[in-house]
Amino acid sequence: MSTLNNLKLVVSKRHQTVSPVVHRRNKLVAKLHEQIELCEAKQAGNAYAPKRLKTYTNKQTGEKMTVETVKRVKEWFWISDSGKINLAIKYGAKTLMLNKKSKANCIELTSGEELISTLIALKTDVLNGALDEAIAEVSTATREGFGK
Template sequence: MSALNSLKLVTSKKHQTVAPIVHRRNKLCAKLHEQLELCEAQQAGKTYAPTRLKTFVNKQTGERITAETIKRVKEWFWIGDTGKINLAVKYGAKTLTLNKKTKANAIELNSGEELINTLKSLKVAVLNGDLDEAISEVSEATRIAFIK
């Protein structure tokens, strides 16, 4: 009992849900991590093929089967007309507007190394909440599209 006396005891309750903006940040951060892994694999001359578990029903037996399949990861970057790399940040299928004034939706980069560094800094920016407004706009537009 003396061990408990030396500790600070409080009454606390764990929250079951996460704030929606924090959930969106985490979702975007996970996708940025996938893009980072994809870039690093391409730079090393390897392929990046993450796996996921997929559950489906066997039509003949009616049995539910869980199988590990390769997850398709689309690149968010491409070589532009000027020969430089363009990077668009996506939330779901929509591209985020990175600057409201100029309506810029892509980042122009010179090299693959700069692309990797930019993805790392974007990940930090998302966790700090710098893209919260853009994420909320895209999320709201997606939500409105489902309402009929």
């Protein structure tokens, strides 16, 4: 008991849920991290193949099996007709509107290094709440699609 006497004890309750805004930010940051890893692997000449656990039921035995499979990651970037790299930020299957006035939905970049640095900068911006409005728009549009 002497160790407990030396520690600072407080009364606290752990929050079970996070706010929806923070949850959406964290989802987008995780996807941005995947895109960064994908770009770095492509630049190094490697294939990026993250693993995930998939559970299925065996039809013959009825037993549940867990298998490690390769997760498919779609690229958010492509090379345009002008030879520049275009980057679209996606939330789920929808592309985020980056500027409402000009209706811009892509970022034009010149090189792979610039692509990686832009993705890293976007990751910190999302954590600071820069794209919260665009994420909320896409999220409510998706939710309304289910309410038909």
